[in-house]
Amino acid sequence: MVPTPENRDADVVVVGAGLAGHAAALAAAEAGAAVVLLEKGESYGGTSAKAGGGLVFAGTDLQQAAGVDDDEDALRATLLAAGGGHADPATVEAYVDHQRATYGWMVGHGVRFDYDPDLQPGQLNRLHGTPPGHAVDVLHARVAEHPGVQYVASAAADRLLRGDDRVTGILLDSGAELHASRGVVLSSGGFTRSDDLLAVFAPQWLPTTRMGGDHNTGDGLRMAWELGAGLADMSRIEASFGASVPAFPLLVDPEGGEPTLLFATTQGAVVVNRHGERFVDESLSYKKISSACVLQPDGLAFQVFDERVMRRSQPTPGPADFRRALEEGRVLTAPTLTGLATQLGLPADALERTVRRYNEGVDAGVDAEHGRPVVDRGGPGAARVEEAPFYAYPCRSGLTTTYCGLTVDRRLRVLDVWRRPIEGLWAAGEVVGGFHGASYYSGSALGKAAVLGRAAGLDAAGVPPVGTSAVGTAPADGR
Ligand SMILES: Cc1cc2nc3c(=O)[nH]c(=O)nc-3n(C[C@H](O)[C@H](O)[C@H](O)COP(=O)(O)OP(=O)(O)OC[C@H]3O[C@@H](n4cnc5c(N)ncnc54)[C@H](O)[C@@H]3O)c2cc1C
Known part of the structure; x- marks a missing residue:
């Protein structure tokens, strides 16, 4: 299905319907934007639907109920330490800014988390577990019932449209154009399924078993790269x-x-x-x-x-x-x-x-x-x-995941090679680089999809950044 003449205009177009894309689309729609969520495959989910299901959050009600003392400062320190001095502090800060509110928002939407304080002997556990695919299934049900989001499957974004020094929409592989008055959120995942990108950035992993989403060929990365986006952590992919x-x-x-x-x-x-x-x-x-x-x-x-x-x-x-x-x-x-x-x-x-x-x-x-x-x-x-x-x-x-990708600022706006924002372009989830740095902190990849996805959707919809509004606080009903 491709967009019909009636729906060729949106405020925000979200590219890729994994966990990051669902969080971005739903958050943007809740903030009042008219959103189109594009998915290349016949069904949604991407890598997020295959994942083990642990997400990193700090200071949650589940931790408190288990007597675990944790907060944003401790999380920030852990993420930066895991990054070995190579993680981008702004991207880590974006996670820290939004993680607690995102947790409350997901719970409010019906995502069920379990928590075992003893899961990781010898270290403070932040993994909040969900059954495989559960989180993206729940958010998909919310997207389907939200009048502000149109979900379109089997519709691959091919190129970013640009005019007047900003991103203005998407060219689909069908040749159709989709205009986005506020801009585009790239949430198209990584490139575990792309031999040519792996040959450039991580040839040592070409002989591995590929486990990411079936359509994760780095499309969003290429589209932004074409516009001069900066790249981060490309040499740090781990299998x-x-x-x-x-x-x-x-x-x-x-x-x-x-x-x-x-x-x-x-x-x-x-x-x-x-x-x-x-x-x-x-x-x-x-x-x-x-x-x-x-x-x-x-x-x-x-x-x-x-x-x-x-x-x-x-x-x-x-x-x-x-x-x-x-x-x-x-x-x-x-x-x-x-x-x-x-x-x-x-x-x-x-x-x-x-x-x-x-x-x-x-x-x-x-x-x-x-x-x-x-x-x-x-x-x-x-x-x-x-x-x-x-x-x-x-x-x-x-x-399973490529961990590296586009440079972004604390608002998830894509930065060019000179670290200037590319107007009208955001990125979230696995397509983002710089967050993990030297190594992956277990559970922070799915977390990065949910937390940065929601944050990018809010920013793209025009909600003022954390610090100037109540975005960092979970609303009473979690939405
Ligand atoms: C087996 C396994 C277990 C894992 N376990 C964990 C875990 O326990 N904890 C953790 O933190 N991480 C885990 N991960 C990693 C984690 O699942 C991913 O990092 C995360 O799901 C990425 O989410 P995303 O939304 O960014 O991308 P995805 O979920 O991959 O979504 C991207 C979507 O974009 C679509 N797309 C691609 N190109 C286009 C295009 N051109 N146009 C339109 N759509 C497009 C894709 O089809 C896909 O649906 C695991 C991964 C695997 C494979």
Whole structure:
């Protein structure tokens, strides 16, 4: 469907209907703007519909109810520290400005969050969980019933229209033009599905399993880049270790099965390659392990574990639900390591030897080969792999998100290469660069979509920035 002659004019056009686009479109419409929300695919959701579902918020009612003391200052410090001195303070500030109000706004619209203060042992937990796709589904229902938003699927934005030194609308790939009196919000996600952009910015991740939205080919990035937009964090893309191989032993699934993530390493699994040999300290983050995995033969690895680890499976959908992965055939099992190796097509003697050496290291208290800390034999972490039955999860490095993109200011206006705002152009969500800096703080990518999306929508609709209005405070009804 393309816009009809009746709807070729809008106040705000939002490009891309993931979480950022829905938040932007709904917030702009609530502020009184006439909004068109464009989606390239046949259905909405993008990467946001596939995501695990944890969003970073600080100072929420759920934290307070759990007795967790947290606030904006602490969040700012954490985000800047995670960025390792490379995160753009203005973009971080935009998140800090709007995060608490966005949380209240989402709850007011019916998004349900759960919160476990002990989810991340040893650190203050800010992850507010939602079932996969739940947040974008709820906001989509609100968008559908709001008279101020027209949602148009199968309508790809192709170019930004520009006149009188400002962005004035969108040229669709159908050739139709869509005019936007106030401007355009780019929320088209990242470029996990674009080989040509990856070849330029992150060729090391070309051999990964692609896990982002099916249509995330960096269109918004290219459109703004054409107009002179600045780029940030382009060299800092990271992949995630633990992407399933749906048609194993085939590396590419002819049926196009959807890969998912599993992290048995956090509970004590060892990781071996096709030769049955370890190649990494498994206590590293899934981001760091992915860098080592992609260098292995076929970029393939196996998380090997025993019944002790299986008992730590979490019954909630996600990367810690090992039992569900077993039931679905993503995890294989055998009574012996030799039997497991046969199923996996690994040399059995090598796998036996690797596990024997690993167990000797655990007994000695030193992992001489890869330096995995051997700290707590009873708890998660390094422990002997010895309790039958044994399990293995074939996996690769998956590219879920690209984390980098357009430079923006605190109001989410896109900045050009000289850091001047491009009038009439905003960006939000994964297409924004500069927010994460050196590394991703878990849950801040979905958070960035929701928080910056709503903030960009408000600004595009003409709501005065935080500090000059009540935007930073959640209205009583959350809307
Ligand atoms: C398996 C997985 C698990 C994840 N888990 C988490 C997590 O727990 N916590 C977290 O913080 N992050 C997580 N992430 C990352 C997070 O999901 C993304 O960073 C976030 O969803 C990006 O949201 P977005 O709205 O910016 O982009 P998207 O949700 O990708 O939406 C972009 C939309 O734009 C559309 N589009 C693209 N080009 C055009 C065009 N030319 N015209 C019109 N429309 C266009 C796309 O089709 C898409 O629908 C995960 C990602 C994956 C893959």
